[in-house]
Amino acid sequence: MNISIRTLAAASVAALSLLAGSALAEDKLVIGTEGAYPPFNSLEANGNLTGFDIDIAKALCVEMKASCTFVTNDWDGIIPALQAKKFDAIIASMSITPERKEQVAFSKKYYNTPPAIAVPKDSPIKDATPASLKGKTLGAQGSTTHANYVEKHMPDSELKLYPTSDEYKLDVSNGRIDGVVDDIVVLSQWVKSDAGSCCKILSPLPIDPVINGEGAGIAVRKTETALADKFTAAIAAIRANGTYKKIQDQYFDFDVYGDK
Amino acid sequence: MTAVTELIPARPAPAAVRAPISVARIAGIVVLALWALLAFGLLMTVINGWDEAKFLRYGPRYLHGLWVTVSLVGLSIVLGALLSIPIAFARMAKNRLLNGIAYCYVYLFRSTPLLAQLFLIYYGLGSFKPQLEAVGLWWFFREAWYCGLFSFVLNTAAYQAEILRGAIESVPRGQHEGAAALGLSRRIAFRKIILPQALIVALRPYGNEIVLMMKGSAVVAIVTVYDLMGETRYAFSRTFDYQTYLWAAIFYLIMVEGLRQVWAVLEKRLTRHLKR
Amino acid sequence: MGGSLSALLDALDPLCGPVGLFRLFGPNSIISCGDTGWGDEIAFGVKVTITLALATVPVGLVLGFLIALAAQSEDRLLRLAAGIYTTIFRGLPELLTLFIVYYGAQILAQSVLASLGFEERIEINAFFAGMVALAVVFSSYSSEVLLSAFRAIPRGQYEAGDALGFRRHKTMRLIVLPQLxxxxxxxxxxxxxxxxxxxxxxxxxxLADIVRQTGVAARVSKEAFFFYFIACMLYLVLAMISSFGLGFVERWAQRSGVSR
Incomplete structure (x- = not known):
């Protein structure tokens, strides 16, 4: 008797979930992120994901009433992986650029910070003009707007591409490369830490809208613009209800969202 | 006595028995059809995805990457061959300490992945910058290309030492004794009698080692060297176009197959006196 | 039952078990097995490496056996097909084969499913892609080994099978395979x-294998030499264990040859 009640219950649950199947399927989202870009997203020693992107993603999921799971993927292959349906959205500080818009659809930005260049403390480089960087070796993460930026604006510098930001950090502190270009938040957080004690921020770099785009957005497959719009709405909602500010204050002491 | 006065008239050859259609034939046709389909599909992807701007932009980069790969592998093989000589002789030495050291070297480098060795040298030694600067070696370990070369030389030297040792030990004792009987000094005997025979034995494994090195060299792409694989990853990261990998595959296949063919000709020519 | 089995396995875990190697360094070192150290992550990596290699072998061996059979077939077309296979997969760098399988299989599977009218997400994960790529490479090499072993078996052995009235597969199973x-x-x-x-x-x-896990540890802890050295040592130990074990198997397999 006991068993039959249980089976009955299980069957009814199964039936219910079948009925609700379509609605549930929409509300289950797999979020792709990199997990090697502190303070935005990174892995802790216990294997958990942490960072601004992750907390924002969780808040957005709550707002959208979706149950989200996270998957890490190497940055190099993160867009192909999205297209191959390994996940439904990328929340990994991905800048909204024209080049990427050919491949994926974006929500509106959820933050926007300028790029910067960091060099060793004893570096002879005095400013960030292309002339004074001529012949120097600069590092950046591959497939990023920062790498494209160096290629376009500092054509006389040698560019080295790294799979993750951790690796160029190792190499600039070793002195293998003369400087690194990345997001100012990432670099300033790093130079404040022990690991980044080798280096200083030389200067922020002027934003090139063609390359840096409109800030970091949430990427979804090109055909799923409805999902992008839902994310845009959710970003507006968490900004309005104060959740965004609460998360931002945990990580930064300034406004990362940028101009409206 | 009877004599044959009439020959049997010429008859047509018996009709060829048609081979029955066997499972093997069907399987062969199916698999070949699959290959053809795959080749056709790849060809269509290349034709459909053809983009002259991309070709002009990344074509020269591929050629540059090809050159980096070839020069890196060539240098590693030559330097590795030089380094392998003392190791091989140490492996054959009667001195147990020398023998033990060489054995450990060979065992260590042959049983760990090249990727891990490269990381150990590039990132691992990178963290000893002050010490390396003090001994004046930092300029070398600063460059990813040199680090790649260094780890490849160390790695291939271990493999080549084993090839060389195996080949020298494969020459029968009688050859040593024959040389001694002729009153040749050990040095001359080694150079004129043992080594030529050993190198012929070693020819094929050396060819395999070059092929393995060529394929293994793709790992330097991960430490920022723009070899063929590095340029491929670069092109892929900019275009997200799957074709970039197909082009790399074609280049690698041509290189490896070309080398195999050249090696086969070389082997045939060098061993023609052994043909019976 | 399952619980006690896994408890037993935990107790015998050579890296993070109660008498594990990483326990020797004390609870607060960087390779200890808790949330503070990287020991458990690396131990996980070792498990992944071993599982992957063990999962690859049977697939690779069966494929290799079929290819060896094809390569010594009397049919020209089948020999050609097998030749193309081995040429391709012995000519490509393993790294490239892996990329091609990892991205290509996903695109292929997706487009096949789409043409059949399915809109399901299918996940070709790194483990599966790695297993396929490695199995393909393994099979093209093992087919060579098996082929030369086939050639080392005299024709008389097959003829003896015929004389005994065995069918082909029985000859293969009882006479050829044991010698092979x-x-x-x-x-x-x-x-x-x-x-x-x-x-x-x-x-x-x-995929979180030994190199990956030690690499993450190296980057985060900045102890690159230490962790990559550990990675090399782990591979060394695995190689030593396997050559010891396989040497045992080889002696066992040769036992009938020795007594003659």
Whole structure:
């Protein structure tokens, strides 16, 4: 008797979930992120994901009433992986650029910070003009707007591409490369830490809208613009209800969202 | 006595028995059809995805990457061959300490992945910058290309030492004794009698080692060297176009197959006196 | 039952078990087995590496056996087909094969499913892609080993099978295969050791194997030399264990040859 009640219950649950199947399927989202870009997203020693992107993603999921799971993927292959349906959205500080818009659809930005260049403390480089960087070796993460930026604006510098930001950090502190270009938040957080004690921020770099785009957005497959719009709405909602500010204050002491 | 006065008239050859259609034939046709389909599909992807701007932009980069790969592998093989000589002789030495050291070297480098060795040298030694600067070696370990070369030389030297040792030990004792009987000094005997025979034995494994090195060299792409694989990853990261990998595959296949063919000709020519 | 079995396995875990290697360094070192250290992550990596290699072997061996059969078939077309296979997969770098399988299989599977009218998400994960790529490479090499072993078996053995009235597969199973295994074993042992090292490539597509896990630890802790040295040592130990074990198997397989 006991068993039959249980089976009955299980069957009814199964039936219910079948009925609700379509609605549930929409509300289950797999979020792709990199997990090697502190303070935005990174892995802790216990294997958990942490960072601004992750907390924002969780808040957005709550707002959208979706149950989200996270998957890490190497940055190099993160867009192909999205297209191959390994996940439904990328929340990994991905800048909204024209080049990427050919491949994926974006929500509106959820933050926007300028790029910067960091060099060793004893570096002879005095400013960030292309002339004074001529012949120097600069590092950046591959497939990023920062790498494209160096290629376009500092054509006389040698560019080295790294799979993750951790690796160029190792190499600039070793002195293998003369400087690194990345997001100012990432670099300033790093130079404040022990690991980044080798280096200083030389200067922020002027934003090139063609390359840096409109800030970091949430990427979804090109055909799923409805999902992008839902994310845009959710970003507006968490900004309005104060959740965004609460998360931002945990990580930064300034406004990362940028101009409206 | 009877004599044959009439020959049997010429008859047509018996009709060829048609081979029955066997499972093997069907399987062969199916698999070949699959290959053809795959080749056709790849060809269509290349034709459909053809983009002259991309070709002009990344074509020269591929050629540059090809050159980096070839020069890196060539240098590693030559330097590795030089380094392998003392190791091989140490492996054959009667001195147990020398023998033990060489054995450990060979065992260590042959049983760990090249990727891990490269990381150990590039990132691992990178963290000893002050010490390396003090001994004046930092300029070398600063460059990813040199680090790649260094780890490849160390790695291939271990493999080549084993090839060389195996080949020298494969020459029968009688050859040593024959040389001694002729009153040749050990040095001359080694150079004129043992080594030529050993190198012929070693020819094929050396060819395999070059092929393995060529394929293994793709790992330097991960430490920022723009070899063929590095340029491929670069092109892929900019275009997200799957074709970039197909082009790399074609280049690698041509290189490896070309080398195999050249090696086969070389082997045939060098061993023609052994043909019976 | 399952619980006690896993408890037993935990107790015998050579790295993070109660008498594990990483316990020797005390609870607060960087390779301890808790949330503070990287020991448990690395131990996980070792498990992934071993599982991957073990999962690859049967697939690779069966494929290799079929290809060896095809390569010595009397049919020209089948020989050609097998030749194309081995040429391609022995000519491509393992790393490239892995990328092609990792991205290509996903695109292929997706487009096949789409043409059949399915809109399901299918996940070709790094483990599966790694296993396929390694198995394909392993099979093209093992087919060579098996082929030369086939050639080492005299025709008379097959004829003896015919004389005894055996069917073809019975000849194969009772006469050829036992000899084949004995002859091919040293070559296969060698291929296993190569396979063990080749598994390191999967770290590049994000599978958490030894190199990947030690790499993450190295980057985060900035102790690059230490962790990559550990990685090398782990591979060394795995190679030593396997050559010891396989040497045992080889002696066992040769036992009938020795007594003669």
């Amino acid at each position: 295994i004995r002859i091919a074993l040293p070559g296969l042992t060698n291929l296993w050791l190569i396979l063990l090292k080749d598994t390191s490539y999967v770290s590049v597509v994000g």
